[in-house]
Amino acid sequence: MQEEPQWDPYSKACPTRRLLDRIGDRWTVLVVGALAGGPMRYTALARRIEGVSQKMLTQTLRALERDGLLVRTVHPVIPPHVEYELSTLGRSLLPVLGALERWAIDNISGVLAARDGYDRD
Template identity: 55%
Template sequence: MSTEPADATGVTPRSECLALGQVIARIGDKWTVMVVGHLSGGPMRFNAIMRAIPGISHRMLTLTLRGLQRDGMVSRTVFPTIPPGVEYELTPLGRSLTGPLSLLAGWAGANRADIEAAQRDYDLDLAAVAPSRDGSRPAPG
């Protein structure tokens, strides 16, 4: 039994944090971002999504689409053809995610060079203080 105080709805801060973490994990996943981005243009068949996203495996696309479906962000429509045709489409909830993801992508694009420069500087600083193979450290400069 939790010793955390609950708010008026009976939710504890810890359970709220865990729930929020699960949502962030779903929408922050790189494959989710790419799938939502491609589906923002309209319904797509599985193989079309697969071709549109370089590097995604069949299994990872399946897992991503199932997760998005489970979370109510993607709908799956099966057409009675032979073989059955299946289309995936963003739901209204999924479409509501495209704005924030677009802003995030814009921020990432605008700041990419600064982030890469900071990473290079960090790596150079780290290399300067890393022990050499004989265990000695370079003299402070």
């Protein structure tokens, strides 16, 4: 039996580092959060995630699909109807990213106060 590789995200050559970059990207966090409630079409995602450009949303969706975190389904109608939804792997991120989102909401006041204090000094 082959032994599992020893992954080390602190090593620059380790693929886990690129995965952490993907997961830590702000657009990834927002796309995964937006899809938590179920499948969405591109335009609905773009409306939900204010400020994301068409280019960044498209790149993020493609990267998440490539990494197996979401599934793109094309329905054969005219015009084509495309939906995006989290895969099982992508859904496993929800507790982690949900905790990060909750932390940001719960702590933004303290962070803003710290920034004000830093900027005054």
